Amino acid sequence: MDLEVKGVSASPRSQTQPFSGRKMPLHQGWTSKSWAIQNAPCLPVVPPLDLGSLVDSDDEDDVSYVPISVSPIRFDPPNSSSALDLVIPCQIPYIQHHLNELEQDIIPEDLPEPTDKYKLKYQQYKTEMKEGYKQYSQRNAEKTKSNLMHQLSPKNEIDDKCVREEETITDYLTTLDRKALLQQCYADNPYHAQHSTRKSNAETVAAEKKKQTVTEQVMIDHLSRAVISDPEQNSTTEKQESSCICPDSNTEPFRFRKRTLHETKIRTHSTFTENMLSHKVQFDGRIISRNGHDACRELLGFFFIHDQSLTIYEYRQFGKNRTNVLPFIQKDIYTHQRGRRKGKRYQLGDFYIGANLTFSSSDHPRLPESIKENTLFILRITNIDQRALDSLRSDPIEHEGDITSQEANDRLVFKAIQDELKEQLHKRGVRILTGLRKYFQQVDKEGNGLLDKADFKQALKVFHLEVSEKHFESSWLILNDSGNGTVDYGEFTRAMIGEMNEYRKSFVRKAFMKLDFNKTGSVSIIDIRKCYCAKKHPQVISGHSTEEEIKLYFLETLKEVCSKSDEVSYGEFEDYYEGLSIEIVEDEDFVAILRTPWGI
Known part of the structure; x- marks a missing residue:
């Protein structure tokens, strides 16, 4: 039995008809390679390769003209996923196999080598990139070095210290100033009004109890102990005993013998009464x-x-x-x-x-x-x-x-100098006051806290604090009342720059006493880090900064005060808040700055 197989010939129309988006069976003239290309999602159209365009031409210097055929599209399936982002996972191995075939077909192996002109351009570009990166690295290194030199100061080289201070202390605000000023934001928190009132009332009651205890002890001491221990009682008692002794008696009666306790009823010249002591x-x-x-x-x-x-x-x-x-x-x-x-x-x-x-x-x-x-x-x-x-x-x-008129004039002299320096300390109080203290300690060779006139003049010059010659001479005559040519630099700083009032300093002492629970006079940085709380800082509440960032800013600025890297003394702690107090007008705002982070 003869079977006749009739083939179906493809019409010219079906061969030239473009893809309309529908999947067509393979028997209608589609090969596996063409099916993979057409079904790959958003694959770029590969332009025809024109090897003739690789020949040198005069238009190569024109950067705006880049022939499409010069830079053929490359596919790197193992390393790139840009073309496969939208492909279904089950299709990825199949698509990668055909993309490899496409790459082998598109990229010829007999590409000509780049010309000398292109090599020269590439070398120039490479040199420019290296030079730019080198300059960028040098700028970062110089910036890091300047920050380190600002933080570290050798103790034995006073002259180098002066030069470094002159370079770093400028009219504009430094990073240290900006970090220190963040502590002033605690005054903007409205939470403290009611809370601080309750604390103040409790502190007032406790202080009154202490004063009452001390007053009672003073009255007891001067009404009883002073009378009993008064030496004048001895002579008075001896006179009374001698007048009462009988001449014929061999032994003195017990009542006439010398007593070890004084007769408190006898009034002497140093005897006090409650009315007098009141x-x-x-x-x-x-x-x-x-x-x-x-x-x-x-x-x-x-x-x-x-x-x-x-x-x-x-x-x-x-x-x-x-x-x-x-x-x-x-x-x-x-x-x-x-x-x-x-x-x-x-x-x-x-x-x-x-x-x-x-x-x-x-x-x-x-x-x-x-x-x-x-x-x-x-x-x-x-x-x-x-x-x-x-x-x-x-x-x-x-x-x-x-108060005499001379004392009043002395106060006016110091007030004029403090007003003159207040503008120069604007927003830089922490940096300058702490820097002055460290400078004085380094200049003080003997360690007794006394410096001469030339040292103070040099300090004002180093820290760019301008004081008129007339005011300086007047203040020196007042401070150097002993005439020995030296003045305590703590007293000099308080007189020239001023100091916060006693109400503010009482809260500084309360904060330090809470930290210094062993009463050693210094607190370790570790204990300060544990006790400092930045949860109620306005920037932390608003989300602009984290609690850890505010804490680090505080510790960085506080370490600038310290002569030792691992602890803070009371004087250094006070200097920090002394500089911070210059810019704060209201006492309650300053108290809020201390109450909030320390919980006092």
Whole structure:
């Protein structure tokens, strides 16, 4: 049986008809290669390869003209997925196989080598790129080096330090200034108004309890202990005993024998009554010292009107429940040790908030060794019983001690200098005050805190603080009242630049005392990092910065103050907030800056 197979011939129309988007069977003239090309999603159209265009021509220098055929399209299936992003995963191996075939068909192996002209252009381009990267690296290295030189300062090379300070201290704000100013944002948080009021009330009640405890101890000491230990009691008792002894008796009766305790009913010249001791002015004081343990002592003083005597007690707390009140300066009549009133007795007019009381260390052998290192120690009055002071001033008894005109003129001189420097310290207070302190410590070869006139002039020049010659000479005459040619640089800084009021400093001491729970006078950076809380910073609340970023900014600016890399002393802690306080007008805003991160 003969079978006849009739073939179906493809019409010319079916061979030339373009692809219309429908899948067509293979028997209608489509090969596997053409099917893969047409079904690949968004594959670019491969232009015909024109090898004749690779010949050098005069139009090569025209960058705007790039022939399509010069840069053929390459497919790198193993490394690139740009053409396969939209392909179904099951189609990827099949498509990659045919793309490899296309690459082998499109890219010829006998491409001519690039001409010398192209090689020269490539070499020039390569050289320019290397040179640009080299310049970029040099700029970054110089910037990093300048930052390191600003942070690190050798202790033994004072001249190099001065040159470096002159280069880094400029009129514009540095990164350190901007990071330090972030602490001022705490004052913008409205959360503190109600919270700080509750804390202030609790602190006021606790302070009143302390004062009441100290007052009771003072009255007990001077009403009982002073009478019992009065040497005048011995002579009075001996006279009474001798008058009562019988001449014929061999042994003295027991009642006539010498007693070991004094007869407290006998009145002596130093005997006090409660009425006499009640006429007094009570005040809080602090020691002006760079030693944190001494600066944070809680001292309460009393000035008695009847004999113009003075005594100071220290309130000490051991743990949570044990407290003690100890005499710090015994009751006696004292005189000014320096200033316009040197040698004159203390009087009622010498007691006001911000007044300095000077004492000689040699007159008080029981003082701590850290205080006796200096010839004089200064006590600053931080708070005073204003009601008692006003009532005593209205007393008909006249009290000398009004501020003299010379002292008033001295204050005007310092006020003029402080106003002159205030504009120069605008937003740079932290950097300049901390830098001045470190500079003075390096210049102080002997380590006694005293510098001469030339050193202070050089310091003002290095830190670009301009003070008129007239004002400087006037201030030097006031500060150098002893005439020895040297002045304490802490006192010089307070007089020339000024200092924050005692209300603000009380909160600085509270923050430091919370950190320095061992009362060593210094706090480690690790403890500061643990205690500092930036959760309520406005930038953290708004999401512009993280809590860790604000904490790092604070630690970076605080480390600039420190002479040691791992701890902060009280003086350095105070210098930081002293510089920050210059730009803050309201006291409550400054208190908010301390309350919020430290939780005081």
